[in-house]
Amino acid sequence: MKGAETLQALPVVTIIDDDVSFSKALVRLLTAADFSVATHCSAQDFLAQYDPDIPGCLLLDLAMPGLNGLELQDVLTARSSCLPIIF
Amino acid sequence: MQISFIAIAWSAFAGISLSMGLVSLNIWAKRIRLWSHLAFFFISLSIALILIAELLLLQAKEPATYGQILRWSHIPIFIFIASSVIFLRIYLKAGRLWLACAAIGTRLIALIVNFGVEPNINYSAINRLRTMEVWGGEVVAVAEGVAGRWQSLASFSSIVLLLFVLEVTVTCWRRGGYIERRRALTIGGSFIVVVFAVATNAALVHWGVISQPFYLFGTFILVVLAIGNELSNDVLRTARLAGELQQSQFELRDSERRLDLASAAAAVGAWEWDFNRDTIWASDQARFMYGLGRKGPINFQRFLAALHAEDRDSVRASVMQSIEDGQRFQHKHRVQLPDQRVSWVTTIGRVEAGADGGRRVLRGISVDISAHKLASERFREVVEAAPTGIVILGGDRKIVLVNSQIEKDFGYKRKELIGKSIELLIPQCLQSINESDPPGMSDRMGVPQEVLGRHKSGWDVPAEIGLNSIQGAHGAEMLVTISNITERKRRDDTLQQERSFLRQIIDITPGLLFAKDRTGRFTLVNEAVARIYGTTIDNLIGKTDADFNSNREEVEAFRRTDREVMDTLQKKLIMEEPITDALGQIHWLQTVKLPVVNREGYADQLLGVSTDISERKKADLDLAQQRNELAHLSRVMMLSELSGSLAHELNQPLAAILTNAQAALRFLGSENPNLDEIRDILRDIVSDDRRAGEVIQGLRLLLKKGEVQRDALDPNALVESVLKLLRSDMLNAGVAYSTECAQDLPRISGIGVQLQQVLLNLMVNSCDAMTAIPRPERKLVVSTELSAEEYVTFCVRDRGHGISTKLPDQVFEPFFTTKTQGLGLGLAVCRKLIEAHDGRIWASNNKECGASFYFTVPVNAGDAK
Numbered sequence: 001m002k003g004a005e006t007l008q009a010l011p012v013v014t015i016i017d018d019d020v021s022f023s024k025a026l027v028r029l030l031t032a033a034d035f036s037v038a039t040h041c042s043a044q045d046f047l048a049q050y051d052p053d054i055p056g057c058l059l060l061d062l063a064m065p066g067l068n069g070l071e072l073q074d075v076l077t078a079r080s081s082c083l084p085i086i087f
Numbered sequence: 088m089q090i091s092f093i094a095i096a097w098s099a100f101a102g103i104s105l106s107m108g109l110v111s112l113n114i115w116a117k118r119i120r121l122w123s124h125l126a127f128f129f130i131s132l133s134i135a136l137i138l139i140a141e142l143l144l145l146q147a148k149e150p151a152t153y154g155q156i157l158r159w160s161h162i163p164i165f166i167f168i169a170s171s172v173i174f175l176r177i178y179l180k181a182g183r184l185w186l187a188c189a190a191i192g193t194r195l196i197a198l199i200v201n202f203g204v205e206p207n208i209n210y211s212a213i214n215r216l217r218t219m220e221v222w223g224g225e226v227v228a229v230a231e232g233v234a235g236r237w238q239s240l241a242s243f244s245s246i247v248l249l250l251f252v253l254e255v256t257v258t259c260w261r262r263g264g265y266i267e268r269r270r271a272l273t274i275g276g277s278f279i280v281v282v283f284a285v286a287t288n289a290a291l292v293h294w295g296v297i298s299q300p301f302y303l304f305g306t307f308i309l310v311v312l313a314i315g316n317e318l319s320n321d322v323l324r325t326a327r328l329a330g331e332l333q334q335s336q337f338e339l340r341d342s343e344r345r346l347d348l349a350s351a352a353a354a355v356g357a358w359e360w361d362f363n364r365d366t367i368w369a370s371d372q373a374r375f376m377y378g379l380g381r382k383g384p385i386n387f388q389r390f391l392a393a394l395h396a397e398d399r400d401s402v403r404a405s406v407m408q409s410i411e412d413g414q415r416f417q418h419k420h421r422v423q424l425p426d427q428r429v430s431w432v433t434t435i436g437r438v439e440a441g442a443d444g445g446r447r448v449l450r451g452i453s454v455d456i457s458a459h460k461l462a463s464e465r466f467r468e469v470v471e472a473a474p475t476g477i478v479i480l481g482g483d484r485k486i487v488l489v490n491s492q493i494e495k496d497f498g499y500k501r502k503e504l505i506g507k508s509i510e511l512l513i514p515q516c517l518q519s520i521n522e523s524d525p526p527g528m529s530d531r532m533g534v535p536q537e538v539l540g541r542h543k544s545g546w547d548v549p550a551e552i553g554l555n556s557i558q559g560a561h562g563a564e565m566l567v568t569i570s571n572i573t574e575r576k577r578r579d580d581t582l583q584q585e586r587s588f589l590r591q592i593i594d595i596t597p598g599l600l601f602a603k604d605r606t607g608r609f610t611l612v613n614e615a616v617a618r619i620y621g622t623t624i625d626n627l628i629g630k631t632d633a634d635f636n637s638n639r640e641e642v643e644a645f646r647r648t649d650r651e652v653m654d655t656l657q658k659k660l661i662m663e664e665p666i667t668d669a670l671g672q673i674h675w676l677q678t679v680k681l682p683v684v685n686r687e688g689y690a691d692q693l694l695g696v697s698t699d700i701s702e703r704k705k706a707d708l709d710l711a712q713q714r715n716e717l718a719h720l721s722r723v724m725m726l727s728e729l730s731g732s733l734a735h736e737l738n739q740p741l742a743a744i745l746t747n748a749q750a751a752l753r754f755l756g757s758e759n760p761n762l763d764e765i766r767d768i769l770r771d772i773v774s775d776d777r778r779a780g781e782v783i784q785g786l787r788l789l790l791k792k793g794e795v796q797r798d799a800l801d802p803n804a805l806v807e808s809v810l811k812l813l814r815s816d817m818l819n820a821g822v823a824y825s826t827e828c829a830q831d832l833p834r835i836s837g838i839g840v841q842l843q844q845v846l847l848n849l850m851v852n853s854c855d856a857m858t859a860i861p862r863p864e865r866k867l868v869v870s871t872e873l874s875a876e877e878y879v880t881f882c883v884r885d886r887g888h889g890i891s892t893k894l895p896d897q898v899f900e901p902f903f904t905t906k907t908q909g910l911g912l913g914l915a916v917c918r919k920l921i922e923a924h925d926g927r928i929w930a931s932n933n934k935e936c937g938a939s940f941y942f943t944v945p946v947n948a949g950d951a952k
Contacts, residue, residue: 018818019739021775025746028768032753063735063818 012036012056014083016046016072018064026059043067047075057084092225097142100308101135107315108132114322123178127314129170134307136163145227150213153230154206161201161208167307168194168248171278174314175251179270181258186251193244200237209289211235234294245286252278270317277313281306343370358436360387360449362410376432376455378424395421395429406436410449413438419456431460476550476569480509482562496550496571498543509567513540513552540569549576594624599676599697602683605653607631607646610692615699621669638667652680653690663700675701714919719792721916722844725851726789732816737782739815740775747772785812788840799834799947800842802871802879809846810869813854820854821862827870835879836947841920845928848913849883849940856887856938878926878943886937895930895938917942 013035017023023039030037036056040046044066058076062069073085108131115124140160147153172187201208213232220226256275259267284306349355356373360366367385369377377393379385391399398420409416415437422430436451470477470490476497479488486504494501497512504511515538540548553568593600594614602611609616612627620627620635627635632642644664652659661678668674676697682690726733751768754760785808806826817824835842850867857865868884890898899918921928921942928942 019743021771021778022739022743022746024771025743025750025768028750028764029746029753032750032757063815065818065823068818068821 010036012038012054013059014046014056015039015059016041016043016064016069017059017061018042019061022061043069043072043075046072050081052079052081052083057086059086062087091146093145093221093227094142097138097145101138101142104131104138104308104311105135107311108135111315111318114318123174124318126170126174126177127318129166130174130314131311133163133167133170134311136160137167137307147216147228150216150230150232151206153216153228154210154213157209157230158201158207161198165194165198168244171310172248172251175255175274175278178314178317179255179259179274182251182255186247186254190244190248190251193240193247197237197241197244200240204235204237208235208237208241238290238294242286242290245282245289249279249282249286252282273313274310274317277309281310354455356453356455358451358453360390362387362449363447373453376430376453377422393422395423397421402434406449409436410438416451430455430457432456476571478504478509478512478567478569479557479559480565480567481559482564484508484565487559487564492571493569496542496548496569497540511541513538513550513567513569515539537572540571549573597699599678599695599699601695601697602692603631603649603695604692607633607649611694619666619668619674635669636667637671638665641666648678648680649693649695652682652693656682656684656690658682663704666697673701674699675704711923714923715795716792717916718841718844718920719790721848721913722789722840725844725847725913726786729813729816729851732819733782733786733812735815735819736812737779740779740782743775744772744779747775782812789843791840795838795841797836797838799950800837800839802832802835802881802944803828805839805842806846806869806871806881809843809850812847813850816851817854817867820858820865822854822857822865822867823863824850824867824869827868829870829872832871832873832879833950834947835944835950837924837944838920842924842944845917845920845942846881846883848917849942852913852940853883853885853887853938856885856889859888860886873946874943877946879946880941880943882939882941884933884937884939886933886935889932889936889938890930895932898930899928 013030015023015026015030015037017026017039018041020041023041027037027039038056040049042064047067060069060072067075069087076083076085108128111124111131112128115121115128137160140156140163143156144153144160147156169191172182172190176182176184176187197208204211206213210230210232211234213230215231216228217231218226219229252275256271256279259271259275262268354372354376356370356376358367358369358373361368365386367387367390369379369385371381373379374381374385377390379389379393391403394402402418402420405416405418408414415435417433417435419431419433422432424430432453433456434451434453436449438447439450440447470488473490473492476493477488477490478486478493481487485506486509487506489501489504493499493504493512499512535551535553537549537551540550542548549572551570551572555566555568557564557566593611596613597615599615599619600611600613601609601616604610608629608631609627612624614624617624617627622635632645636642641664648659648661658679658681661676661680664676664678665673666676677700678695678697681694683692683694684690747768751765754765754768803826806828810824810826813824846869850869853867854865857867864886866886868882870882870884872880872882874880892898899914918928921944925945926943928940930938930940932938
């Protein structure tokens with residue numbers, strides 16, 4: 001979340017995965033490639049802080065407690081979000 | 088004056104005579120009935136007067152005086168004769184009455200004549216008195232004159248008297264007897280001599296044949312002495328008799344008192360019935376016995392009234408018979424006592440002479456036999472009521488008594504047996520007793536023997552007899568008790584049959600049955616034991632395991648458990664124990680040992696039942712193997728079903744590793760690589776790799792086949808391990824899971840992989856059951872808790888469709904399934920696995936929705952709290 005605050009106005013890669021170990025690895029890889037990265041451990045967590053004005057993309061895990069990946073996509077579609085999603 | 092010898096002698100004679108008469112008068116006056124004494128008094132008095140008259144005659148001076156004295160002297164002579172006749176009649180009880188009257192009558196006439204003529208009957212005239220010298224120069228007067236005309240009348244009177252005296256004397260003599268003859272001699276003799284002498288002398292003097300004075304009257308003193316002697320003898324005898332009488336009265340009184348005391352002590356009453364006078368004398372005891380009161384006269388009527396009304400006639404008849412024929416009578420009768428009690432009395436009596444000699448009386452004794460009668464009635468009742476046959480044999484070995492049991496057992500009537508030999512009932516009853524032995528001397532007496540009796544109808548009656556000698560009323564008797572043992576025989580036979588039947592059951596039992604005593608010796612074995620040890624039952628009895636079993640360890644183990652059971656008095660189950668048979672092969676036994684407790688509460692034997700479980704043991708092993716294989720198969724199938732989720736589970740760490748590795752490469756490619764960052768990355772890679780390894784390890788374990796063993800396991804860790812495997816699957820299925828595990832649970836005893844399999848199966852089923860409901864409601868709860876019976880209970884609860892069958896446990900049947908692609912073996916395998924763990928598995932629907940599945944696993948023995 002801190003990352004998201006420091007990289008304002010830049011396109012942000014948002015990672016949503018309940019597996020902390022995997023999302024941590026992804027953050028490292030994307031940071032090394034000079035991307036701004038934000039992480040959320042669940043779909044609900046992401047939706048709570050979702051700002052449609054920030055450009056970027058979503059790296060989304062399919063199987064998660066609560067809303068899974070596909071359900072989150074449905075929610076974003078319903079909100080007319082145009083965030084590209086990579087599963 | 089010259090002393091006259093004659094005067095002295097005559098006076099003395101008169102005095103003697105008079106004093107003797109006065110003694111008799113005295114006796115007469117005191118005992119008025121002795122008239123003979125009064126008569127003797129008159130005799131003595133008259134003789135004294137005659138002697139005085141004679142003395143006066145001898146000393147007379149004038150003829151006229153002489154005549155007058157002689158005349159008056161006839162009065163005492165008359166008295167003498169009259170009283171003599173009376174005396175003789177009374178005293179000697181003899182003499183004819185007319186003769187007596189004639190003697191007195193003629194003398195009375197002579198007396199009257201005497202006073203009618205002058206000067207007297209002897210003389211018509213006395214001319215002069217002549218003096219005559221007698222002994223000692225004494226001079227006496229003798230009359231000389233003419234004899235009277237009536238002189239012969241006096242002489243006749245004397246002759247009559249003489250005749251009377253003679254007749255009395257002869258009669259008396261003839262009676263015989265010492266006393267009678269002596270009296271005849273002394274009294275009769277003296278009278279005869281004196282009367283004859285005096286009469287003859289007087290006649291001769293008067294007729295002038297001889298001339299002498301009248302002094303022969305002095306001889307009368309003879310009569311006085313003779314009578315006096317007899318009378319004094321009588322008095323003496325009377326006195327002696329009186330003394331004896333008194334003595335005998337004392338003795339009688341004493342003996343009566345003694346008789347009373349003795350009879351009271353012996354409860355014997357004495358009595359005497361004078362049946363001529365109808366008076367009954369009875370001792371105090373007899374009066375008491377018949378309730379007749381202590382005083383008052385008794386007669387036969389009153390005696391009969393005291394008896395019981397029914398017995399009066401028979402007693403009367405018996406008594407009359409006895410009086411008639413003089414035989415002894417004996418009678419038992421009842422007495423109606425004043426207080427309404429009835430007592431039994433036995434009376435014995437006979438006719439005897441009475442106390443005064445002549446009279447006959449009925450004399451006897453009575454004994455109160457109520458107590459005896461009661462005792463004998465009781466005896467009879469007891470004998471009758473006895474459930475045992477009783478026979479009493481008399482001294483001649485003949486039956487004198489039998490009871491009703493004998494009639495019942497042998498079919499005879501009582502009267503058919505009395506007087507018969509006992510052999511009629513028990514043919515060999517007395518064989519064991521030597522006939523010559525006196526009763527009671529035989530060794531066989533008192534020892535019960537089994538014999539065969541003979542029923543009246545001829546059949547045998549098995550009996551046990553006992554012979555005892557007893558002292559009966561008529562000497563030694565024999566008491567024979569005869570117990571009919573038909574029933575007992577039959578029971579014995581039945582028992583024998585039952586016993587052999589039981590023996591058969593024992594022997595055909597395939598299990599081993601045995602009993603041993605404290606020293607380990609067999610007291611009972613069956614065929615199965617004999618078979619194992621390759622010997623016979625008979626050969627085993629009294630021997631021990633060590634005699635047949637070559638394996639010392641086994642024998643030791645048997646002895647140890649035997650002792651334990653007998654010492655603790657607790658039964659013991661030995662699940663498995665080996666025994667080596669005669670061929671050296673090992674059999675496996677499951678054995679129960681029970682203590683056989685005796686009355687003192689102490690076990691002196693033990694009873695053992697062993698089942699040969701060798702076959703079962705092999706089958707169990709096969710089954711376990713099958714079960715394990717099935718479980719494995721089931722696991723493999725289940726894991727293959729879960730492979731997608733498991734792949735994801737494995738994929739995650741692998742993807743993280745890959746990404747981390749790429750990131751690290753990038754960092755290293757930069758100008759100033761951040762080494763700290765790279766170090767973190769490598770650390771995470773290690774961690775993820777380990778995580779992936781764990782997943783694979785878990786899968787390997789579940790898929791592993793072969794050796795399984797029980798371990799002590801933490802139930803909650805078991806739950807966690809399964810949840811870890813299923814995590815991603817449940818994420819995919821949208822199932823939210825939670826645990827409610829009790830803390831501080833003891834470890835359980837189980838095979839880890841199999842229990843994981845069961846949990847896995849139940850959780851997968853629960854997830855499947857919730858596919859039809861909205862995602863947020865899909866919840867699964869796993870809980871553990873310790874139940875009271877040393878078991879840990881696991882529960883898997885879902886909110887699915889629940890179990891649709893009526894019997895929730897049906898879901899554990901093989902091939903039961905609700906899934907389209909399931910074989911329906913999962914829960915069946917679960918049940919097998921849990922039961923193999925000595926646990927239980929069951930299911931039930933929840934109140935709201937869904938179902939709960941439970942299973943229990945025993946707490947590890949070492950960890951029980």
